[in-house]
Amino acid sequence: MADKTSSNAYWAANIRVITISLVIWFVCSFGLGIILRPALKGIMVGGADLGFWMAQNGSIYVFLVLIFAYAAKMNKLDKEHGVDE
Amino acid sequence: MDQFTLNLIVVGLTFALYIGIAVWARAGSTAEFYAAGQGVHPIMNGMATGADWMSAASFISMAGIIAFGGYETSAYLMGWTGGYVLLALLLAPYLRKFGKFTVPEFIGDRFYSGGARLLAVICLIVISVTYVIGQMRGVGVTFSRFLEVSTDTGLYIGAAIVFAYAVLGGMKGITYTQVAQYVVLIIAYTIPALFISLQLTGSFLPQLGLIGSYAPSGGDMTFLAKLDSVVTELGFKAYTGDSANYFNMFLFTMSLMIGTAGLPHVIIRFFTVPKVADARSSAGWSLVFIALLYTVAPAVGSMARLNLSTTMWPAAVTGSAFSGPAISRADIESKPELSWIRTWEKTGLLAMSDLNGDGMIQYVNEPADLAANTKAMGEAKAALAKAAEADKAGIEAKIAELTTAREGLLAAAQVGTSGKTFAEMGLTGNEVTKVDNDIMVLANPEIAALPGWVVAIVAAGALAAALSTAAGLLLAISSAISHDLIKGSINPNISEKGELLAARVSMGGAIVVATYLGLNPPGFAAQVVALAFGLAAATIFPVLMMGIFSKRINKEGAIAGMLVGLIFTSVYIFIYKGWFFIPGTNNLPDTAANYFFGISPLSIGTIGAVMNFLTAFVVSGATKAPPQHVVELVESIRVPKGAGSAQAH
Structure with missing residues (x-):
């Protein structure tokens, strides 16, 4: 196993990435798709209002981007901290 | 074929x-059996x-x-x-x-x-x-x-x-x-x-x-x-x-x-x-x-929802639904592009009934009080079919009571946004009595011919x-x-x-x-x-x-x-x-x-x-x-x- 300080820094960096990702995850699905929908009725995505589109299609695209972005970022962090396989 | x-x-x-x-x-090992050899x-x-x-x-x-x-x-x-x-x-x-x-x-x-x-x-x-x-x-x-x-x-x-x-x-x-x-x-x-x-x-x-x-x-x-x-x-x-x-x-x-x-x-x-x-x-x-x-x-x-609605009300394709007649039973029986309705009626997932006997099938939503009456009526009729001879009179009285109440509801309830009541449109209820959720995927290819x-x-x-x-x-x-x-x-x-x-x-x-x-x-x-x-x-x-x-x-x-x-x-x-x-x-x-x-x-x-x-x-x-x-x-x-x-x- 890598030395203690290095793996602590790695874990702190990981937690930071997870926190940012989960904020985006929450805002796009629960935020735009549910809570804020009534307030955002004026913004249209094609024939749908933004909240409706996020709830039926948009949030799924955001989830996809989030997972791959997280995987790429973590691969980089793994290498930087010398904990990759 | x-x-x-x-x-x-x-x-x-x-x-x-x-x-x-x-x-x-x-699988030759437990690692393969439980986790596909992790490969x-x-x-x-x-x-x-x-x-x-x-x-x-x-x-x-x-x-x-x-x-x-x-x-x-x-x-x-x-x-x-x-x-x-x-x-x-x-x-x-x-x-x-x-x-x-x-x-x-x-x-x-x-x-x-x-x-x-x-x-x-x-x-x-x-x-x-x-x-x-x-x-x-x-x-x-x-x-x-x-x-x-x-x-x-x-x-x-x-x-x-x-x-x-x-x-x-x-x-x-x-x-x-x-x-x-x-x-x-x-x-x-x-x-x-x-x-x-x-x-x-x-x-x-x-x-x-x-x-x-x-x-x-x-x-x-x-x-x-x-x-x-x-x-x-x-x-x-x-x-x-x-x-x-x-x-x-x-x-x-x-x-x-x-x-x-x-x-x-x-x-x-x-x-x-x-x-x-x-x-x-x-x-x-x-x-x-x-x-x-x-x-x-x-x-x-x-x-599929729109296709179903416009099939039932053909005028809805280009204008408003009620500007033309509803689909007729004769069309459902004869037209090849409507054969999917007959197919799925057989499975029981789709059910239609010409309640008012006008030869057409009117698909509309019943408002809550009317729907409650329909449900109670259905339950009473099912109970009647199974009831012992002695209990039948009571159930028949209940059905008569529901029928009277229904007259009043039909005279008061509006059909969607038509501005007319069920009675004015000559309707006695929604004539598409069942549409199972599953039909939307299973019948999709047939609906689209x-x-x-x-x-x-x-x-x-x-x-x-x-x-x-x-x-x-x-x-x-x-x-x-x-x-x-x-x-x-x-x-x-x-x-x-x-x-x-x-x-x-x-x-x-x-x-x-x-x-x-x-x-x-x-x-x-x-x-x-x-x-x-x-x-x-x-x-x-x-x-x-x-x-x-x-x-x-x-x-x-x-x-x-x-x-x-x-x-x-x-x-x-x-x-x-x-x-x-x-x-x-x-x-x-x-x-x-x-x-x-x-x-x-x-x-x-x-x-x-x-x-x-x-x-x-x-x-x-x-x-x-x-x-x-x-x-x-x-x-x-x-x-x-x-x-x-x-x-x-």
């Missing part, structure tokens, strides 16, 4: 393919996870639920996909690094407790068994609709196929079969959707069609505006209308998300990839393959969706029995060969039990799904997450948290659905007016999860910290290095 022969050939070919894969991918490519694993996850419910039922529920049912779309973000970020990579075979094994090791492991096994078995019943039913029902055999015969055939590849190949056989099943089911789902989207919106991609313009009226109106205007004219709620309860929708979506991330048969899929980095990307690939179906589903549902081979592929796709999920669930059950119960507590010294045999025998046993339950489903099968998601959300997800992200949560905290989540969630569901789902034992009626803070039993998993977290923190804080070797275990699963060597056990 007739449709039946075509269905038989296509379904037969896919089954031959699954068996072929089973023979090729036999599955992340993209292949993603496809297999997609098939594993997308059940008969996703394939057959979801689009129909969305078609009739509209915006509010987006909870399913977000919930059943957003859970993969939680899996990829919070669970999959660490559990892969842990490098063992089952979810209870992690819980037992991390919380240094056989009791915690046993509790996890119980939760896992309750969750997976309830799920598998639905899949076995799905197999039987699909067989009976497309291949003209009884539901029971269909179930036996399905069970025999799963038996062949799951017992022989374990996770290895299941994974490669699921890859093939994914391909079959996604083709079956998307082909009709592409053609229908092209017909209705001029856009080949259903995702763009959904937000595009409505083609048949010249494209001056968006598709969604057209759909809303047609369904509201007929008296239904607008498809894009607001949610009746945004708070409950929020909790329901969250419950489905964390429930998804806590389902054992999904989690164990990430044990099959070679490296920690692969577990992360494999969750992304899984979602790519799931999103292919899930982003198409709202288009399938909404377009697509060729027979597309219908055959939809049959094969529905079977692939049900079989692939059943196999994944059966593996989760059998590995919990052979690995967690037999090797974990009953006989820890069992040899590798003995454990593999035990795994195969438990798999066979699980299939026999699942088949039995599929043949004799408990009356409550549908409601139990709420329990499965609620329990996964309230027990397994929190305990796994805390096990990874906290070094302080100890044995006492984890067990107390799981018990509180388990008991709280089940009790809340039992209060509305009946104790242990026995009809009539519910304490409160299962309607929105009686829910605490408007929270439905479907959404309660979120609250159960919060209680699990809180309990675990409080109890752990008050008791002794975990021993040093557990702290080291947590530190080791947090870094990817060394995962390859950790698999030996």
Whole structure:
């Protein structure tokens, strides 16, 4: 196993990435798709209002981007901290 | 060639393919049986996870639920996909690094407790068994609709196929079969959707069609505006209308998300990839393959809904529904493009009745009071048919009373936005008496007049969706029995060969039990799904997450948290659905007016999860910290290095 300080820094960096990702995850699905929908009725995505589109299609695209972005970022962090396989 | 022969050939070919894969991918060791030798490519694993996850419910039922529920049912779309973000970020990579075979094994090791492991096994078995019943039913029902055999015969055939590849190949056989099943089911789902989207919106991609313009009226109106205007004219709620309860929708979506991330048969899929980095990307690939179906589903549902409405009111295609006559019974009987109505009437999933005897079928929504009268009338008439001679007079009096009340209701109730009452329009009620949700996907190719081979592929796709999920669930059950119960507590010294045999025998046993339950489903099968998601959300997800992200949560905290989540969630569901789902034992009626803070039993998993977290923190804080070797275990699963060597056990 890598030395203690290095793996602590790695874990702190990981937690930071997870926190940012989960904020985006929450805002796009629960935020735009549910809570804020009534307030955002004026913004249209094609024939749908933004909240409706996020709830039926948009949030799924955001989830996809989030997972791959997280995987790429973590691969980089793994290498930087010398904990990759 | 007739449709039946075509269905038989296509379904037969896919089954031959699954068996072929089973023979090729036999498992030779427990590592292969439980985790496919941890050598599955992340993209292949993603496809297999997609098939594993997308059940008969996703394939057959979801689009129909969305078609009739509209915006509010987006909870399913977000919930059943957003859970993969939680899996990829919070669970999959660490559990892969842990490098063992089952979810209870992690819980037992991390919380240094056989009791915690046993509790996890119980939760896992309750969750997976309830799920598998639905899949076995799905197999039987699909067989009976497309291949003209009884539901029971269909179930036996399905069970025999799963038996062949799951017992022989374990996770290895299941994974490669699921890859093939994914391909079959996604083709079956998307082909009709592409053609229908092209017909209705001029856009080949259903995702763009959904937000595009409505083609048949010249494209001056968006598709969604057209759909809303047609369904509201007929008296239904607008498809894009607001949610009746945004708070409950929020909790329901969250419950489905964390429930998804806590389902054992999904989690164990990430044990099959070679490296920690692969577990992360494999969750992304899984979602790519799931999103292919899930982003198409709202288009399938909404377009089928519009097609159904304009079929019933042909004038609605270009103008308002009531500007022309409703569809006539004579047309339904004679026109070839309407033959799908006759086909599906035969199955009982679609029912029409010319109540006012005008030769036409008027499809409108009955307002709440009128609908309540219709329901009471139906129940009274059914009771009359079964009643003993002595009771008949009372029931007949009741029917007479309802009939009088109905006169008044028909004179007062408006038909949608027509500005006229039911009486003024000469209507005595909604003449489309039943539209089953499932029809929206199953009849789709026929509604769009697509060729027979597309219908055959939809049959094969529905079977692939049900079989692939059943196999994944059966593996989760059998590995919990052979690995967690037999090797974990009953006989820890069992040899590798003995454990593999035990795994195969438990798999066979699980299939026999699942088949039995599929043949004799408990009356409550549908409601139990709420329990499965609620329990996964309230027990397994929190305990796994805390096990990874906290070094302080100890044995006492984890067990107390799981018990509180388990008991709280089940009790809340039992209060509305009946104790242990026995009809009539519910304490409160299962309607929105009686829910605490408007929270439905479907959404309660979120609250159960919060209680699990809180309990675990409080109890752990008050008791002794975990021993040093557990702290080291947590530190080791947090870094990817060394995962390859950790698999030996």
